Amino acid sequence: MLYKSNQDLPLEIRSRFSEAYQDIYRAAFNSAIHWYGEAPKAHRVALSALKMQSARHGVF
Numbered sequence: 001m002l003y004k005s006n007q008d009l010p011l012e013i014r015s016r017f018s019e020a021y022q023d024i025y026r027a028a029f030n031s032a033i034h035w036y037g038e039a040p041k042a043h044r045v046a047l048s049a050l051k052m053q054s055a056r057h058g059v060f
Helices: 011-016 019-036 039-057
Strands: none
Touching (some): 011 019, 019 039
């Protein structure tokens, strides 16, 4: 399942992260789902992308 917009993201992601971080999560998830084909793994990849991005900005 691909996320077409941030409104389609899980509530956990929408309520916890800013719009910019939601964009990062969505892009990483959509890319990972194409690569791995598994939603749980794509979710882990997307969260990892958020952690890497936020480590640069001290947000996560």
